[in-house]
Amino acid sequence: RIPAVMGLTDVHSLRTIALISGGRAHFLAGNIHEAQEWLERGLVSVGAAYSIWKVSCLGSLALVEAWCGHTYRAEALAGEALAVARGVDTLAHPSTADAYLALTFAALEQAQPNKAALYLHEATLRTYANKRLQLMWLCLFGRSLLQATEGRTNDATKTILSATAELDSQPPPVVADRLFALRSRLLRLDGSPEQAFRVAAEWDARSHFVTFELAIDALALQDLEQAHKALEAMPALTETSGPLAQIEHQLISALLSDAAGKSDDAR
Numbered sequence: 001r002i003p004a005v006m007g008l009t010d011v012h013s014l015r016t017i018a019l020i021s022g023g024r025a026h027f028l029a030g031n032i033h034e035a036q037e038w039l040e041r042g043l044v045s046v047g048a049a050y051s052i053w054k055v056s057c058l059g060s061l062a063l064v065e066a067w068c069g070h071t072y073r074a075e076a077l078a079g080e081a082l083a084v085a086r087g088v089d090t091l092a093h094p095s096t097a098d099a100y101l102a103l104t105f106a107a108l109e110q111a112q113p114n115k116a117a118l119y120l121h122e123a124t125l126r127t128y129a130n131k132r133l134q135l136m137w138l139c140l141f142g143r144s145l146l147q148a149t150e151g152r153t154n155d156a157t158k159t160i161l162s163a164t165a166e167l168d169s170q171p172p173p174v175v176a177d178r179l180f181a182l183r184s185r186l187l188r189l190d191g192s193p194e195q196a197f198r199v200a201a202e203w204d205a206r207s208h209f210v211t212f213e214l215a216i217d218a219l220a221l222q223d224l225e226q227a228h229k230a231l232e233a234m235p236a237l238t239e240t241s242g243p244l245a246q247i248e249h250q251l252i253s254a255l256l257s258d259a260a261g262k263s264d265d266a267r
Contacts, residue, residue: 010047012045012046012047013047013050013053014047015045015046015047016042016045016046016047016048016050016053016057017047017053019038019039019041019042019045019057020038020039020042020053020056020057020060022038023035023036023037023038023039023042023057023060023061023064024039024060024134026038027060027063027064027067027174028134028172028173028174028175029172029173029174030173030174030177030207032064032067032068032242035064036061036064036065039057039060039061039064040061042057043057043058043061051084051085051087051088051090052090052093052095054081054084055081055082055084055085055090055093055095055096055099056095056098058077058078058080058081058084058099059077059078059081059095059096059097059098059099059100059101059102060098061077062074062075062076062077062078062081062098062099062102062103063078063098063099063101063102063105063138065077065102066078066101066102066103066104066105066106066109067105067174067242068242068243068244068245069109069242069243069244069245069247070242070243071106071109071110074102074103074105074106075102075103075106077099077102078099078100078102078103078106081096081098081099082096082099082100085099092126093126094126094127094129094130094132095126096122096126097123097126097127097132097135098123098135100119100120100122100123100126101119101120101123101127101135101138101139101142103115103116103119104116104119104120104123104142104146105142105145107119108142108145108146108149109244111149113146113149113150116142116146116149117146120139120142120143120146123135123139123142124139124143127139133167133169134172134175136167137163137167137169137171137172137175138175140159140163140166140167140175141171141175141178141179141182143159144156144159144160144163144179144182145178145182147159148182148185148186153186153189153190156182156186157183157186160179160182160183160186163179177203177207177209177210178209180199180200180203180209180210181200181207181209181210181212181213183199184196184197184199184200184210184213184214184217185213185216187199188213188216188217188220193217193220193221194221196213196217196220197214197217197218197221197226200213200214200217201214207235208234208235208244208245208248208249209248211230211231211233211234211235212230212234212248212249212251212252214226214230214233215227215230215231215234215252215255215256216252216255218230219255219256219259222259224256224259224260227252227255227256227259228256230252231249231252231253231256234248234249234252237249254266254267
């Protein structure tokens with residue numbers, strides 16, 4: 001028999017909690033499509049009628065969408081999550097952290113660092129309030145990306161290099177990929193494309209974020225052969241590939257065509 005705890009251990013609530021947790025776990029492992037499926041199932045489940053679970057699910061789904069470039073959908077989902085929280089006076093509850101993080105990444109993709117900084121501040125307050133370690137890693141990545149966007153490359157590098165010590169843990173796979181990719185980009189922008197290429201090349205996971213930077217590093221070194229290899233190593237595009245993956249794949253193809261003198265193909 002399942003004990004009754006705060007009226008939230010009925011079978012419907014437990015099912016919703018399991019779906020949200022499964023969706024978050026898939027996201028942190030880098031399984032974006034599976035994460036979307038689990039969270040969408042959680043959103044239409046009976047237990048999602050409880051406001052905290054609904055806010056949690058909407059926010060987590062918004063975060064997944066923002067991560068892969070669906071910024072408008074992310075903003076809509078996050079806005080709905082915060083509207084629900086506001087309606088029941090729980091806007092300060094930790095469950096809204098995911099929604100604020102989604103808005104952070106959406107703002108960064110739209111080159112709005114001031115808005116991103118405000119959202120990241122709200123996300124960080126709520127994340128650290130209940131010590132959600134994996135979300136703390138996402139906040140830290142958001143901080144480094146914001147610093148890089150603002151041109152504070154030294155601060156961004158320090159944030160990345162001190163991350164493991166600061167959080168006393170290793171990042172989840174989905175964050176590790178982005179941190180390695182950003183580290184490579186920062187080195188290239190700092191005038192060290194050779195070191196940038198080595199950093200990207202030593203990362204085992206071949207996510208599109210890392211392989212994109214590897215290709216750009218190779219192009220910066222005018223090594224077209226390595227750039228072609230990086231393009232070939234990028235994950236194949238599918239119907240479920242997010243906008244970021246599609247844009248980065250096409251951008252590398254265009255740059256390679258241009259470098260080869262094929263201006264029509266590049267265009």
